[in-house]
Amino acid sequence: MRIGKVNIENYKCFEGRFSAFFNEGINIIVGDNEAGKSTILESINLALTGVLNGRYLKNELSQYLFNYNVVNTYLESLRQGQNPSLPEILIEVFFDECELPLFEGNGNSEKVNGCGVIFKIEFDSTYQGEYEALVAEGNDITTVPIEYYKINWKSFARDSVTARSIPIKSVLIDSTSSKYQNGSDVYLSRIIRNDLEDSERVKLSQAYRKMKDTFIDDASVRAINEKISGKAKISDKNLSISVDLSTQNSWETTLMTYLDNVPFHQIGKGEQCIIKTNLAIRHEKSKEANLVLLEEPENHLSHSKLNLLIKAVTDSCDGKQVIISTHSSYVANKLGLENLILLNDQTVTRLPELPTETFTFFKKLPGYQTLRMLLCRKAVLVEGDSDELIFQRAYMDAHGGRLPIEDGIDVISVKLTFKRFLDIAIKINQPVAVITDNDSDYANKITKKYKDYVGYKCVNIFADDRDELNTLEPQFVDANIADLATLCDIVSISSGTYDTAKKVSDYMVGHKTGWALKVFESDTALQYPEYINNAVVWCDEK
């Protein structure tokens, strides 16, 4: 039993509809800061628990839950005297691999037979009259009339649901851990509660009630209460102190969890995160599935702790489902690129099956900048530092001094592992350019080597087809042959001593990074080999 698909509509950063599929086991969401990674985790948790930021959303509806543009469109249309339909938030979770006929039906926005829950924040039509009056009066409505909204939380069988009745128990472990005011940790409580059998839960509630009764009955408390009620005759009513008896499960909000006698919320964020994750993953109640939503674990963990966490997740996620959002390519690589979900512009791309050896290659190279290629608009792969510097400079010269990265173009130095990157790029249709040497054998080192990628529009190979110019240095000298003196000047060698192309080129080969850095930092622009110029032009193509 797990979640298979999520639809989100008009919630926070999602304007219109957003959909994502999830696999069993581990899912890693990567994407820009603004892409809405945490909103996805948050909304899944909301639809499965009714809880947002550690509190039941029910009585805390707010206009800020709605997508800004959707609200504006509604308001604008109202202002123009039209009668727009009120915006509505929808979060829909499809269950997968489950036998839960109670949750089956076609009561979902896709109108298909399925198993799941639908969580809506919608206009309560019992207020139709009030709302119409409000509009008719011509009052300036400046926001969504949230006071007329309600939560509609149902199974796909159109039956009302509660957090208790939903068999997939979700735990959101975020970086800004929410607590009840007194410090007891809401997530921790829920994790523990979910793991308890009904009978254990009843016993705990009873023990808690007994404790409260003992407190109230204690002689000193009674004496204090007599004193208070004697003195504080504010009205003819009785004032007394007691323990909060109002909520049924108040042990959850009152009881504190301790780790080695230290209150849980006082231990480090990192440690908290690991403990909560472990608790959630080890959850043993057999009838229920568990979903762990882990938000950017790298944010508050040292490298070694992060390793521990990743190990915990990979070791014990058997039969559990984990959705992690991350910025760290280290985390992504460690947990498996096959589980990657790329989030970009409200769309998701999943890294489909890659050749096994490509996986293992990336998995063995933690910290390797795989994600850079996946997250940028276009990637330029180069062999080493000098290629990187020269290409960047060529790009800047053509773009008024702007770095490629400022235009979403990432230049990545990959040594000799071009093909590994290309294998990923073709799977996700990521535009990528390769800038490489011909090693004096264009036919074999370029044409033949990259023939497998010919059919892919997203892959573009840029190399010099003149075998006699085998690498960047002779190619670069050749491009500046008309004015060798300026080149010598920039790389700080005497144009008198280095008076032939061959000599300059040999010098540069001997000082690989040095010359390139000087060219990169120079005030004077030079000429670039044609294939590099072509790569710059490719960057500007649509």
Add this chain to the structure above:
Amino acid sequence: MKNNKLIIAAAGSGKTTFLVNQALAVESGAVLITTYTEANGREIRDRIVAKKGCMPSNITVQTWFAFLLQHGVRPYQSVLNDSIHSHDIGFFLSSEKSGKKLDAEGNPVLIKGRPIYWGGKDFLRYYFTSRFNIYSDKISKFVFNTDKATKGKLISRISRIYKNIYIDEVQDLAGFDLELIKLMFKSNSSVILVGDPRQVTYLTHHSTKYGKYANGQIKLFVEKELGKRIQCEVDETTLSASHRNNQAICEYSAKLYPDLPAPFACECDSCRVDDAHVGVFMIKPSEVDQYLSTYKPVQLRWSSASKINSNFPALNFGESKGATMDRVLIYPTNPMKEWIKNNAYALKNEGRSKLYVGLTRARLSSTIVMDYQESNCIDGVTFFTFTGNVVN
């Protein structure tokens, strides 16, 4: 093992106890107990809670209509008509044939003095009130058609939720209800139907489908309509002993339904009380007041328009269903009187059933208010006067 059964229950035979015990004995899988009336459902729920201390999580008790709404209508409510995909569909108990065409003022459109009705082509107005409450007399048709449109997903879903389905008061199901029973028989669930064909409620069904099985002919339906591939055992013995009525009441009431096996009085010691005034009696209207003060029977009548002594408690026949009383005083209608005088009289189904219900409420005495001549001979009934009993 899947096992379908129809159990014919006599009045006072401990049907509720039987169902409760059956449900509590189920070890694996969920149980649905569905009843026709709210009151009966409440009774079953109370009995379970009294026995177990709480409602076991695998047992659900709900009325037939509530069940149809939750599991029949809502899960696939838009399959027949896409326009109601997001509506909150409710329920409307219709006491007459539903879906009358109304004019602008809300009055029925009459042709030759008779109302006309929306047909199935006017889907929304045929099935629903203007507030999208589904009519009680069409809900099972809606469910049946939806199941067909989902290629059986609807019934399959139900049978995966409830491995055991008990349908109580089955005598009140008719029309498309019977089609649904047929589908449930065919599913993987074990279905037990329990009912007393003698105690049909004549209020809520106006369907013409399977009309011939409407008047308590559920047994006939099971025997004739299931076909070879669907099995259903008919059990007329398990619930044939009355723990309420004494033998005299059993025998007399059985005369109303000569085609069905006659219920008999149980022999449990705890059910049998010694009393001087037991049996089926007839008194003259002139002695009613004295009889009421002496024996304190509950008065049973056709409707609140019937004349009774308002100083003593009274119920309509219909309201008394399911109840047990020590003594009853029955005010028969004129056709009932005809039957009492001559058991060959063709008393109509509704009157027959109500008289049966009235007679079988009592543990000790069922007494009929009716003028008689001491010289008359009324089969099965003892004349009673305060001046001395006259046996005929």
